[in-house]
Amino acid sequence: MGAPAMSNNMTIDGKHVPFSDGQTIMDAALAAGVYIPHLCHNPQFEPHGSCKLCVVSVNGRNMTACTMPAAEDMVVASNTPELNRDRKALVQMLFVEGNHICPACEASGNCQLQAAAYYLEMQSPHYTHFYQPRAVDASHPDIFLDLNRCILCELCVRASREVDGKNVFGISGRGIGTHLVVNAASGRLGDTNFAATDKAAHVCPTGAILIKRQGYRIPIGQRTFDHHNISEVQMKPQEPEHE
């Protein structure tokens, strides 16, 4: 058996993109060097399809690129003014739903939400801030959990379950009440077996899960997105991880 046959019959924004059976539009796009904005997707984990930033137009219908299998004759539009406008609105909604204070946040410069906002040319949050009170959990000796910055991408949930085998995190509640929960009777991170070396401690695309006492150790100029935008960084073979 040789390598799976590649087809050239899918196009993204007019560019022929090869794919193999089982690949999603996102997989094929990333492999071909075509950037489709995304936040909840990380190639190391099963697709989740929740942030909707990767919505593309497939033969005229909107689909999430991270969950939609690539197929013959697909005509995909991604980098269009309409879709980028919607993506910007989604990012703006994430900003007003949580409490993202970039000026003081230690994830600033390494944050994918911030980088996506820059990429999509977000000038302001536009919508009225919810200013929802969100909890912080500092009970773990090595990790600080700040739900103000959680965008419910579930990457930590997936990493803890699939890589660490611990199920430290889960999602609870419905609608606007949806929130990240910690799998302990007390609900406190300090009462779990979570460790700073766990994969789940390093996949947060924002600054919700932080290794304690490490903030601001990377000088300005050396942070992930200081010199490269999110499309350049995410087109590298290795998905960036938040330090």
Place this chain on the structure above:
Amino acid sequence: MTFELETAAHPENLKRIVIEPVTRVEGHGKVTLLLDADNRVHQARFYIVEFRGFEKFVQGRPFWEVPVLVQRLCGICPVSHNLAACKAMDMIIGATVPVAADKLRRLMHMGQILQSHALHFFHLSAPDLLFGFDAAAGKRNIAGLAAAYPDIARQGVALRRYGQEVIRLTSGKRVHGTGVIPGGMNKNLSRDERDYLLKEIDQIIVWSQAAVELIKAIYCERPDFHDSFGSYRSSFMSLVRADGALDLYHGGLRARDEHGQTIFDHVDYTHYWDYIHEEVKSWSYMKFPFIRVHGREQGWYRVGPLARINNCDFIPTQRADAERRIFKEFGGGSATQATLAYHWARMIEMLHAAEAIQELLHDPDLQSDALVSSGARQLHGVGVIEAPRGTLIHHYRINEDEQIVRANLIVATTHNNQAMNEAVRQVALQYLDGQQITEGLLNHIEVAIRAFDPCLSCATHALGKMPLEVELLDASGTVLQRLIKDSDGRYRA
């Protein structure tokens, strides 16, 4: 003293004049004057009307985040808050900051002193000093200065730019950088960065010296006027080095009374509350600190350049110390009390900052990679530095989970609260009492406030707006005269 002017006995029948906000200062302040039918002053207050509440909303945040968070108190002196908070965090993590990191922080701080003092002198105060306090309002600004004295204005801008470059190369950004971290620094100064700064430093020193000569010439041209304008005697407080030298980054607290007698000296600032208390007054969001042993009424004092130059035994750089000696000689050998002498002292400090930058740039420690340390954890920390405007105290308590549970900030401008009120009252009595109110006369009050270079945003966390409205009312509350300054600087009735 003019405490009797703080609260009028019967304010109900008095005319009220409001200067809001005070202009060419950082932040949003207001002055109110209560006058009787003969325009005699019965009450004069300088106060801050808004509140920002950093002490409250840092609660719950992880301690290492706070030095960056509190920088947002101010866009002019963020480095001061960053450093003071980080010094407190050094104490919390039990760190002895490595020598190289200490020097890098000092370099950053000198950049801050240079740019802030240049901003204040050239942009905010020089228009008053060069054109006259009651010159046409449209001329009294940096644009007017640039038109009439282009070289001076250019030097002011260049000095500030250089200070900002020092900050950028040590902190990562010109404003709100992140170079300082608990226990040290996250970067050193590369050789290229050092060489870039060295290229201009000689010129910066020359221009700083010229600024001292300029303020000296202005001051000495009318010494009696400058000595008496809004002046009074007071205590002074500042940090001094163990050997009595001026030290803007670290030292012990020294306070001297109005006669030059020592109240306390070389006090360990981590116990500042044994020496300083704060009083809250119902009419201002800014607290009124006082020296404990002198009590609420008599315990107020001044901080900032005048306090520091008066208090120190010497300045550890040559040119600035020579200027300090001239300054002291001018004051007859004892502490200079004049409100407007703040400007002179400030420029001596700017010269010191420029000289100190030059000295530090030649120090090979700045290229060291040994930049961070830590030690045994404590649950509270106090950091004190001399910010451009005066002594800055940051005090934090954390819990076992490393979250802030309590914060107390005593900012330079807060220390000067009573002193600025005193200056306002003195000027009101000297120049406004019994007079027909004009814009030029009201600017006299602002000139006295500006001498302190107050940062009202830091002091109370207020946000600034720029329009100004002055009303003159008669005893029955009828508006006799109104002067409105729009946000574009134009005046209308």
